[in-house]
Amino acid sequence: MALVEKVLIVGGGIGGMCAAILLRRQGIDVDLVELNPQWAPDGAGITISGPTLRALREVGVVDDVLRVGGSWRAVDFCDTSGQLTATVPIASAHGADDLPGAAGIMRSALAAILADATRSAGTDVRLGVSFEKLAQDAQGVDVTFTDGSRKRYDLVIGADGVNSTVRPYVKPDFAGPQFTGQGSWRAVVPRLRENSSIYMGKTTKAGLNPISATQSYLFVLDKREGMDFITQDKWPQMLAELLEEFQGPLGALREGLLDGTLKDHRVLYRPLMGHMIEGPWHRGRIVLLGDAVHATTPHLASGAGIAVEGALVLASELGRKRSLEGALLAYAGRHYDRARLVVSASGRLGEIERAGGSRDEHTQTMFNAIQALREPI
Template sequence: MALVNKVLIVGGGIGGMCAAIMLRRQGIDVDLVELNPQWAADGAGITISGPTLRGLREIGVVDDVLRVGGSWRAVDICDADGALQACVPIDPAHGADGLPGAAGIMRTALASILGDATRAAGAQVRLGVSFEMLAQDAEGVDVVFTDGSRARYDLVIGADGVNSTVRRHVKPDFGGPRFTGQGSWRAVVPRLRENSTIYMGKTTKAGMNPISATHCYLFVLDKREGMDFVAPEQWPRLLAELLEEFDGPIGDFRRALLNGSPDEHRVLYRPLAGHIIDGPWHRGRIALLGDAVHATTPHLASGAGIAVEGAIVLAQELARRHSLEGALLAYAGRHYDRARLVVSSSARLGDIERNGGSRDDHTRIMVNALQALRAPI
């Protein structure tokens, strides 16, 4: 007999959709509510590491992701003018035979693939809706929705992001994510090379990761004093200023940014924040998933990956345990170390970049973390 028969997932991001797909595979009734009426992902491109590709194969969407996106099996290291200095191979994750070392895709494309799979799995999706009230007892959770409807569930999963509203029902004393002192810049550019490419300037590092057969997304991190609002109309100019020390392909993009139509490059800026919350990740019949408990910066390209893995682990534990409490404790117990590795290693990499620390330390931390993540979940 199943531990739960009816589940509500609050949040239609990557983790929430993956959880819905996995739970429907077990025959569990799933309602998913997403406050955004368009169900549209924000952002430019997203990197999908080898372990994340392995997770997406478990979810059942990796073929679609690779068909729409771009992939690579090595990283080219270039100087600020674009001259190749080294080529570093990327091995697939353990248990990911036949898959490339890494891939990339537009966030909107990934959201569309997962959204179609969520509906195809039989989850009931309601957009433009969230919860107004959660009230739980020993047998279930009563939910009042923002559209005035009501329902009762065996389990509520808060997959509603870094600023989760479900989180206050599980971790009411949590003070919120911490700003890391960096901002992330992204833009869409033509694909020039087969591999992912890192361009090393004197003070700035820029990269281009393929997101399709024809395009890459450019990514740059910079040092910021705070999370002050930056008006979108300023983004192209500020990104161009950040890239002044580059010539070659990055310099060409910079000139295009200044002289062409900024809209075609879809420039995006976000301040970076992160956190990881100690377990347990549930209270009674309300549990947290993804960024609600472990938000990370993009240094290891694994934020989406640990959300995917968290959904898989949660579904597995619900299927194999004899009590709901035991399943939810086991979920956090299995997933915590990998999530903490991503969050803490990414934070250390950011500290080194902000403070001009050792490149050798930066490389060592990155290599060790990525190697550990290649291991089975």
């Protein structure tokens, strides 16, 4: 008999959907509620590291991701004029030599693939709905939903992101995520190279990662003193200003942003937040997953991946432990070090970039983290 028979997942992001798919595979009844009625995330592209591809293969969706998205096995480093200065191969994750070193895809495309798999697995999905109140006892959790309905579950999983509303039930004293001093800019642009490419300027680093056969997403990180609100109409102009020192391909993209010839660019800005919460990640029959406990910046392209890995570990422990308390303790115990590695290394990379610090330390920090993440979960 399974430890839990009825599970509620709050949050229909990448981690929540992967958890639903994996728990349904064990025959567990799963309800998933997602407040966004469109179930469509904002964003341009997302990079999927080799370890994340390995995890998505376990979920069962990696073939669809690679078919729709773009992939690469090396990174081209270029100067401000666009001239190639070095090409660095990217190794696949251990145990996944048949998969590329990294891939990219539109966030909306990845969400659609996972949404189809979530529903096909038999998850009961309700959109435009969240919970209003959780009340637990030793045997279960009574949930009151925002549509007025009520239901009882054996376990509630809070996979509702960096600003989680489930989190106060587990970590009531947590002060909230912290602004990192950087902002992230992204835009959809034509694919210019087979590989991922990094353009190194004196003050700015920009990159292009393939997200399909014909498109890439442009990413730039900038330094900011605070989380000042920036209206969306200013985003293209501000991104163009960040690219001012670049000529060649990035210069052409910059001009396209300014004169309006770069169509369907979908420029997106967001301030970068982060936190790493100490375990355990549950209280009674309520447990947290993904950004709710370990939100990271994009420096290692592993934020989504570590949420997928968390779903794999949680489902695995629920499937093999004899007690729910033991399973939830083991989940945090197994997953904590890898999640902390991603958060801490990404945070250090951001600190080096903001301070104009050592490029050697930046390179070594990134290399060490990537090598560690290639190891089996």
